[in-house]
Amino acid sequence: MISVGSTLPEVTFGLLKDGKTTNPHTNDIFGGKKVVVFAVPGAFTPTCSAAHLPGYVALADKIKAKGVDDIVCISVNDAFVMDAWKQASNADEITMLADGNAYFTKTIGMDMNTGDFGGARSVRYSMLVEDGEVTQLFVEDPGRFEVSDAESMLKVL
Incomplete structure (x- = not known):
């Protein structure tokens, strides 16, 4: 499992930008930047939609005022679902990254299997990443939303 001091693995994400699917790499997103990342089990799911994403939307300006270049949400969904969730949530300040095949999530050891609910999903967590290195990491216990x-x-920050 990833930990403070770890370097993020070089993977490809899905991102809908200007109506077109793009595939930025880890370094494109995190290289030379200070980035807040939060991951959710699924777009449009109850806690994710009612609390997790809205909290980052509401505090985006305050977070960025602390020198953060970007706020990134990662979920094991496709780029179209992530973009639809962004639009439905008025989350223009958040970069919504799709980890459709859960490759990033599995590589950093933050995957869980939800069976028939959705299969491979992400554990709920947040982290601060500076130039690709994890400097803060907060992982939720199963079924919790506290840290x-x-x-x-x-x-x-």
Whole structure:
């Protein structure tokens, strides 16, 4: 499992930009930047839509005022679903990255299997990444939402 001090693996994500699918690599997103990342089990799911994403949307300006270049949400969904969730949530300040095959999530050891609910999904977590290196990491216990929220991240910035 990834930990503080780890370097993020070089993978390809899905991202809908200007109506077109793009495939940025880890270095494109994190190289030379200070980035807040939060991951959710699934777009449009209850806690993710009611609390996790909205918290980062509401505090985006305060987070970025602390020198953060970007706020990234990662989920094991496709780029079209992530973009639809972004639009439905008025999350223009958040970069919505699709990890459709769960490759990134599995590589960093943050995957879980939800069986018939959705199969491979991400554990709920947040992290601060500086130039590709994890400098803060907050992983939720199963079924919890206490440490990966935007307010907790803002406190450590």
